[in-house]
Amino acid sequence: MQQPIIEVNNVSMRFNLAKEKSESLKEYFLQLVKGKLRFDEFFALKDVSLQVQPGDFYGLIGLNGSGKSTLLKVISGVYKPSSGTCKVRGTVAPLIELGAGFDMDLTARENIYLNGTVLGFSPKYIDAHFEEIVEFSELRDFLDVPLKNYSSGMVARLAFAVATITKPDVLIADEILAVGDFLFQEKCEQRMQKLMSGGTTVILVSHSIEQIERMCNKVAWLEHGRIKMNGPTQEVCEAYKQTTREDGSH
């Protein structure tokens, strides 16, 4: 058996809830005196283990607040787990949510370079792929327009185009495909399929169960920060649909 490209071992992620987040020194000391610090803890992930093999197209499903996005952020290195380890063998390209990494006051051209370097590309590399980005995002006529004048669909197209010029070992997509019109969504799917055939491992979070069924070969189902089920797409999706249907009928 091959070595897994992503190894999540017993990861727990603990957050302090907003109400006891100390915004000022006074509050902090008051809470310290009252012994209320770290009172409300919330586990976004609890003892999650997951192994992803190279070339997998892994889907994550679950209701809102089940920990999907948190898990993605642990894998992409944004969060450091409160306990447990997460090991990734290779480069990770996160498809950032809308607008992050972009500066709305800069033009699209400037943002391509800014966002590209945020993702760790060199300017030379971006130069070489500049045409490809412009081509894919279909924004040639708007290259020198500040991003704040773009529609959200246009921003999403640009974000997707920049993030996927690389051939990363792992591509992480969080609901990114939910934006843009259906033509562009198809285009995105094609590109992700193409990336995958080039050996990229993909982890996809989506609320569209149809999309997961169509694209993924394995699915993990998260509930309240734990993995409820994990396995081949068909099995997990069936079970998931079953319970959500039951919940809905109550």
Place this chain on the structure above:
Amino acid sequence: MLKLYVQDFLRYRYLLYNLISRDFKLKYRRSVLGVAWSVLNPLMMCAVMFVIFNTLMAGMRGEGIENFAVYLVIGQLLFNFFRESTTMAMSSVMNNAMLLRKVYIPKYIFPLQKICFGLVNCLFSFIALIIVMLITRAPLHPTILLGLYPLLTLAVFSLGIGMILSALAVFFRDVIHLWEVFTTILMWFSAIFYTPEQFGNALLEGLIALNPLYQYITAFRDTVMYGQLLSGAQILICAAWALVMLALGLLVFKKTQDKFVLYM
């Protein structure tokens, strides 16, 4: 371990460069004079100060300073560099919360970016200094180049402080207000428009000598204004403050950075 850090930095050095150039673009966007403001601003500020200290507050300016205008400008420029860059660095991590919550980026990039931006700005404003020196017919000594030493060590010193402040500001927003007050106090003890000796108070002199800003400003004046070489003690003091502060900054940052995203 160290190799990993170096690799990380090399990978993100273009980001650093892009962030700094963005700061410049946004600072001067839609202004007719653009970058010229980097020179004009300190020039005009110093003209105002100069007039004030020669008329309203003539009693407060240092006695026996041969070229008061240059003396004042140097103090002003260096102190403003320190204050502006540390203040910008302080909120830099917080202001990039959106980004840090979504992608992995080495977090020290942001305070570093602000110090570099401040430094470049400061270099521009040295044109103002040269202009003042030419107007007042101050001699241009070859030792002027040695002024880079106190300037660069001051930048390292500021980076250390900026890292500490940016980490603290994530957890306690109060730091922002405290720092404003603190730098104002510090300014009065940096001998920007007076000499510590003029008061004839040994305690006060000793106190001012403990202020690193005073040391950096004095070293800079000695080389640029008085044409002197730096003494061994000066070289040591500048380097020591810078290294100690940087080490402290790295330590605080390293200890706290994993928690940043949870508090932003």
